[in-house]
Amino acid sequence: MSDDHDHHGQAPPSDIALRVKALESLLVDKGLVDPAALDAIVDHFEHKVGPRNGARVVARAWTDPAYRERLLADAGAAIGELGFGGGQGEHMIALANTSQVHNLVVCTLCSCYPWPVLGLPPVWYKSPPYRSRAVIDPRGVLAEFGTVLPPETAIRIWDSTAEVRYLVVPERPVGTEGLDEVALAALVTRNGMIGTALL
């Protein structure tokens, strides 16, 4: 990734960018971190984990009823079958949306999020507006995403207060009967797996 994209052209790097750089060089100098390991960590979060992983889990659940059953019974093991797992995914629970129940995940206390299946959380997920209002005004929050649910739909909100992480399994969109797993995975969005969007 290029440096600060707020600072295209000739503008100098920001104060915080310089402070981080100074700290990194101090820690390298002291032998506390290896810059190549830092590169590998950044690469992991930019390229190895992300909502594409979760989308594969959801698409498999849509096409394979036995897998769906395993996912809902023991999400960690079922996600592991596809090769995904790691920090911030130690204790996974999958939540299936139905025509009567819609699930919405939040972390009001900080920014807990299932990294192995969804990658790092978007800024809005870890910012005060979403963290404060998802629990008290879910319909108002959903409206800000352009998502409107029928008034009779029950909304179940999941506040990630411990090390348990939640993945929403959205309903399979109608008219997708002919699609294979790969094509279905392409329809699954990050927000759909948090619960702020329908597919």
Next chain:
Amino acid sequence: MGGMHGLGPIAPETDEPPFHHAWEGRVHALAIAAPSGANIDARRHQRERIPGPIYLSMTYYEKWFEALRQGLLSGGHVTEDEMIAALADSAARKATPRMAPGNVSQVLSRLGSYLREAPASAAFAVGDRVRARNLHPTGHTRLPRYVRGRLGVIERIHGAHVFPDTHAHTGDEDPRWLYLVRFTSRELWGPDAAEHDSVSLDLWEPYLEPA
């Protein structure tokens, strides 16, 4: 901050990247690779101790950076003088990095667990009615204000998990039973909440009393 109004619009961004600036990625990587002497709960508490008005004005990775600096200082890994000079004390012995490039993928994919052997049998069973205790500790807790004093139902038993309220302060894991507890939105927010909506939280046994 669960339940507060007036903190602004949500402003979702389309096709958001994992890191918006290169320095954010470096902070994230440093927080994983650098020794901090602080466990996950202690690190959360470091971020919570940032004074409220400043906390609300900082971006996410600015908070991480501040917690990282504080952890390095309090863990004795870096001195104030070194931090100010951005230069290692020439007399200090050079350390060996705890994470090598070849280990990164393995470390990040390792499936840990917060589940521990239970100290005693569980006090509550699925279906039990419980009340979240009205506790207001000055230290770290994962009991949100908005459920304190409210009635809920035990929906699932996760087993005994590392207890953050102790772990953040002493490093002792002090495992306690962890329950999924469901509260109706009307119990939490009053009659204006939708009749069938609910909020479920993972709460440790010391947060709960029989109801």
